[in-house]
Amino acid sequence: MLKSHIYHVVLPVLCWGSIAFGAMIDNSSLVPVMKPDAEVRLEKSNDGTREIPDWVKSLIIVELRVDAVSTDGTLKGMERALDHVAEMGVNCVWITPPLNDGNGYGNFGLHTISPRLTGEKERAEQWAVLRNFVVQAHKRNIRVLFDVINWGVTKHEGGAKLPKEKPEWFGEYYPKYAGWLFNWKNKDFNEWYASQLVEWVRMTGVDGFRCDCSPFYAGYGPYETAKKRLRELGYKTLFVAEWASARKNVFDFDQASMLKAPDVPRWVGDAFLEKNLVDMVKSGEELVVRDEEAAPGKERFYTYMLSCHDSKNYLVKGSPIAIGYQAIFAPFLPLWYIGEEWNNPSEFFVDYYYKRDKHPTPEKWSLYSNVIDWQAKEKNRDFFEQVKKMIRIRRQHPEIFEYFPDDHRDSNICKVFTDRDDLLQAYARFRDGKAILIVPNNSGKPATLQISIPFRNVGLNPRDQVRITDLQNDKTVASGKMLNFSAQLPAGGLGVYLVQSVKTH
CATH class of the missing domain: 2.60.40.1180 (Golgi alpha-mannosidase II)
Structure with a gap:
């Protein structure tokens, strides 16, 4: 209970369902201006064991699947999506795998580029499309992370080529993923994979990678090698693990900070709707680490993931508390799958990939296969404007919301x-x-x-x-x-x- 107060004033908060913002909010001018890598400062941890690009503390990340948001199904038609992201004030997009011509997470190999997602068949033109997309994002001060796969390759015709050419690079057949696992004990394969990561950065200018399944399967080695070489070449790239990692100055942060493999007790960001947010931050509760000697919450950066392509449904569903209280204003790097910001309808469909499945079932569906309904954004304009307003507040007070101490528990x-x-x-x-x-x-x-x-x-x-x-x-x-x-x-x-x-x- 509160003690008696000296001054009493009633502060009205408008009902958002009927709010009238007047002119629509555009946060694009508040997005931090991108600096060339030569001007990016690498901020070191207090103990000197880790260094991270200074722009990481400004990140708000939204995951995009190209053929779900593009006007033509390719990276050439992404202007609408980039403008939308910039309007929000978001400055980082995580792009689901632009690899091969099948399900991006099925994977044909890191040396492949999707002709379907680039709209081109020739390698040189494919690189040009990828690079132009990164350039267009950078013009809007939006960083780009490409998704890369490290479990193996599928048994489909495209994915079967590499195992035939380099059988020593592969291990057992893995029925769950319908393909062959990479043999990470093979030194030549580790070198090849690291060199491919470097090539992706050199050819596209991408800002870094979301590393699917990491640190599992590949561990830290190939990413450490690639990151070191990229730094020597002047690229200050970002490496994001999917699962909770030990970081090791390889992964700058993890996609799912509260995700514990293999039992996965929590997948979407609902923790702070159930437990005391401040107590959890101060104790590091559920902020997983892979170093048994490390205390939970000891790292500098943690994401708060509301949803991703693996989520079965959107979490926010039009709630300012779910998106603002938990993610936008809390001491985390906010991350969600596109659509949370306007309550995109979760109506699943059997798309290009699932048509190949003779028995598609609802449990196989996720936000990866969800329709992105741009018209729904206009129908839910009031909520979208509120989300932009909350992001605007975060952007207007970087001294508060972009302060990340060396130990997250000291937030x-x-x-x-x-x-x-x-x-x-x-x-x-x-x-x-x-x-x-x-x-x-x-x-x-x-x-x-x-x-x-x-x-x-x-x-x-x-x-x-x-x-x-x-x-x-x-x-x-x-x-x-x-x-x-x-x-x-x-x-x-x-x-x-x-x-x-x-x-x-």
Whole structure:
């Protein structure tokens, strides 16, 4: 319960279902400007064992499948998707595998490029399409990660060529993936794989890789070799593991920080809807590490993955709490599959790949095969504008939201107390004499909350006069000496308030 407060003011939060933003929000000008690699600073960890490009702390990542978002099914028709991503204020796209001509995760080998996704059959033209896509993304200050496969190759005609040419590079047949596993004990194969990664960067200018299944199958070796060579060539690339890794200055962070193989207790980002967000950050709970001697949460960067191509359904479903409270404002690198931001309908279909399956069943479907309905974005425009507004707040306060200490458990986050103990834990993100309070109303009814300002925990003096700004409505709503304030939030609403000292003379 809160103590009596000195100053009382009611802060209205509009009901997002009926909100009128006026002109649509465009965050493209707020996306951090990309620097050439020569100007990128490699930030070292305190113990000197790890170094990561300085732009990583600004990342918001959205996964895209080319033939689901492109206007023509190829990388040539990606302008609409890139413009959409830039409008959001997102600055990194993870592209599902542009390899071979089959299911990208089925894989024909890292030396192959998809003629279907590039729209070209000749190798030189395929490279040109890939490079042009990266160039177009970079013009919008959007980084690009290509997905690469390391389990093996499929038994299809295209995938069977390499095992015939280099049988020593392969091990047993793996029925689950309908193909042959790579033999990672073979030194020549490790060298070949690493050289292919270097070639992809040299030929396309891509910013890095999402490494499928890693650190399993391939381990760290080929990625470490490739990363070292790329650094020697001046490329400051990013390597992202799928599963929780030991990093080892090879993987800069993991796609699924809370994903524990092989039992996989948690796949999508719903942890903070069930447990106390601040307690979990401070303890490192569920932030998996692969080093048995390491404490959970000890790394600098962790993603908070709302969804990916493997997810069965979208998680957000139009909830500002699900996307804002958990990902956009929490001390993580936000990651989700395209469509979360406008509540894309989860209507599955039997696409190009599944038509080949004589017995397609719902359990085989995932967001990878989901229709991206661009018209639904217009139907759900209010929610999309709210998501953009939340991203805008994150972009306008990089000193707070792009602060990542060497140990994630030291993140600039603390609890905010209200008079509603039955609701999700409110929290503050703070730095340099400013605090942004994130206050959820996850109940099914509108609520008026009394919110205590955590002065000392965020570095403010309770004797000072403060100004409170409702950041979602861009309005200064109160100033003066106060210990707490009241706010009206709609059912399922999320309040976002800036608290800062007001200098008096």
